[in-house]
Amino acid sequence: MSSLLSNRLARRILRPAAALVDKRITRSASGLRKDLDALRREAKELRVQQTELRNQQAELRGQQYAVGLLFDRTGRSGHRVPTPAEINTLVREIAAVTGEDGGPARRNVTIAFRNVIALEALAVGRLAGSTSNICGKLATVPLLRPPNEDVLEIGTLHGLFAATLMRMLHRAGTEARLTVVDPLVGSQLQPGAGMGAEPTGTPVRMDVVRANLALGGRAGIEARVEQGFSGDPEIRAAVSDRKYGVIIVDGDHSAEGVLADLEWVEDIVAPGGIVVLDDFGDASWPGVKEAAEKHLATGTSRLELLGRVSTSAFLRARA
Ligand SMILES: C[S@@+](CC[C@H](N)C(=O)[O-])C[C@H]1O[C@@H](n2cnc3c(N)ncnc32)[C@H](O)[C@@H]1O
Numbered sequence: 001m002s003s004l005l006s007n008r009l010a011r012r013i014l015r016p017a018a019a020l021v022d023k024r025i026t027r028s029a030s031g032l033r034k035d036l037d038a039l040r041r042e043a044k045e046l047r048v049q050q051t052e053l054r055n056q057q058a059e060l061r062g063q064q065y066a067v068g069l070l071f072d073r074t075g076r077s078g079h080r081v082p083t084p085a086e087i088n089t090l091v092r093e094i095a096a097v098t099g100e101d102g103g104p105a106r107r108n109v110t111i112a113f114r115n116v117i118a119l120e121a122l123a124v125g126r127l128a129g130s131t132s133n134i135c136g137k138l139a140t141v142p143l144l145r146p147p148n149e150d151v152l153e154i155g156t157l158h159g160l161f162a163a164t165l166m167r168m169l170h171r172a173g174t175e176a177r178l179t180v181v182d183p184l185v186g187s188q189l190q191p192g193a194g195m196g197a198e199p200t201g202t203p204v205r206m207d208v209v210r211a212n213l214a215l216g217g218r219a220g221i222e223a224r225v226e227q228g229f230s231g232d233p234e235i236r237a238a239v240s241d242r243k244y245g246v247i248i249v250d251g252d253h254s255a256e257g258v259l260a261d262l263e264w265v266e267d268i269v270a271p272g273g274i275v276v277l278d279d280f281g282d283a284s285w286p287g288v289k290e291a292a293e294k295h296l297a298t299g300t301s302r303l304e305l306l307g308r309v310s311t312s313a314f315l316r317a318r319a
Pocket residue numbers: 126127128153154155156157158159160161162181182183184187188189190191204228229230231250251252253257
């Protein structure tokens with residue numbers, strides 16, 4: 001090969017080919033330089049985009065934390081972040097119990113949820129129970145069209161559920177007349193059940209109940225608060241002055257306590273009135289379902305089971 005290159009004739013013959021090779025090498029090198037420059041520009045742009053994404057991610061994490069403070073379980077009975085599946089289940093259950101189609105049920109659940117968030121944020125104390133159960137009760141009662149405006153809640157805790165229900169009924173056109181019964185002894189009483197620490201740290205007291213009822217509009221402000229046990233003769237005498245269109249049974253959760261309340265309810269519920277039995281089928285309170293089944297099995301009850309929404313049973317008094 002070296003002898004071939006040292007040969008002048010051979011060099012002259014090979015020169016055009018060598019020039020061509022040189023030209024191609026120069027052209028490829030300049031192409032590579034251009035590709036390299038483009039890659040460098042692309043890498044720079046990607047670094048800028050990466051920094052922007054990191055900043056956005058940090059901002060979103062900050063926002064998510066703030067949203068979590070509004071909706072998480074701290075200081076109440078559970079988180080307030082229902083999944084789409086949970087809301088869809090509620091809508092189906094409410095539609096089945098009320099006979100309404102899904103439209104009003106979904107509207108009421110959505111409005112109930114907004115009220116729960118707004119009122120619990122402003123309240124002194126909390127609503128009791130899961131988001132599904134609370135929204136289910138709030139959404140269903142107005143759709144069952146109670147026969148009159150008299151509402152009784154047995155077991156009010158901080159009075160916030162009653163206040164929220166007043167708003168839901170008012171939206172549906174009923175400015176209710178409310179009576180609540182609770183011993184209000186400073187903490188939640190549950191005979192036979194070990195109650196954990198109150199998550200809000202707020203006492204169960206008359207002034208607290210009054211502060212929360214005020215969030216329910218005129219019906220809440222003017223509510224009658226009967227301090228005592230639903231089984232007390234003087235409480236029964238005071239409360240039995242009218243027939244109620246809605247009765248929420250949510251006091252003593254033992255089977256004996258619920259049974260006694262249901263027997264009393266038979267006498268004070270208006271024809272066509274709605275009875276809501278809270279925590280029905282809730283594994284934590286087996287006495288509620290046990291008592292309801294026993295009561296309805298007597299065959300003499302005026303109450304008819306309409307169905308269940310989340311962990312509340314809905315009954316209607318026969319005329
Ligand atoms: C589960 S909490 C009520 C929650 C409230 N209804 C709500 O939805 O936010 C039960 C309340 O009933 C009260 N209570 C217990 N035994 C009662 C009775 N025999 N009569 C009336 N209230 C009772 C408890 O002290 C407590 O305040």
